Amino acid sequence: TRDFGKPQTLNNGVVLVRNSPRGFFFLDLLLEKAGWMQTIEKDQGAFDESILEVLGLEAALLHGEDGYDSECAEYVFPNARGNHEI
Numbered sequence: 001t002r003d004f005g006k007p008q009t010l011n012n013g014v015v016l017v018r019n020s021p022r023g024f025f026f027l028d029l030l031l032e033k034a035g036w037m038q039t040i041e042k043d044q045g046a047f048d049e050s051i052l053e054v055l056g057l058e059a060a061l062l063h064g065e066d067g068y069d070s071e072c073a074e075y076v077f078p079n080a081r082g083n084h085e086i
Contacts, residue, residue: 009040012047026054038078045076 017023029050039045049072056068 009044009048010051012044015047022054026050029053036076039076049073049076 017026030046033039033046033049034043036046040048049070052068052072053070056066059065060067
């Protein structure tokens with residue numbers, strides 16, 4: 001994806017997913033979150049969180065780095081004022 005500025009996020013308007021176990025794993029993660037209510041831009045928050053989870057797993061498995069611990073998940077949902085702000 002290309003760079004984007006605040007408060008933008010990844011664009012999930014068109015997504016190509018490889019027909020592979022890794023692709024199906026990503027879709028499973030995304031569909032687990034399909035029922036989340038009041039997320040940013042309906043499905044966008046679930047998409048972003050799933051991308052971060054997959055990237056965190058890859059970083060841990062392939063590079064021995066710390067994985068993703070859902071520290072961004074709080075921004076998927078509205079804050080106390082009802083806004084989606086970072």
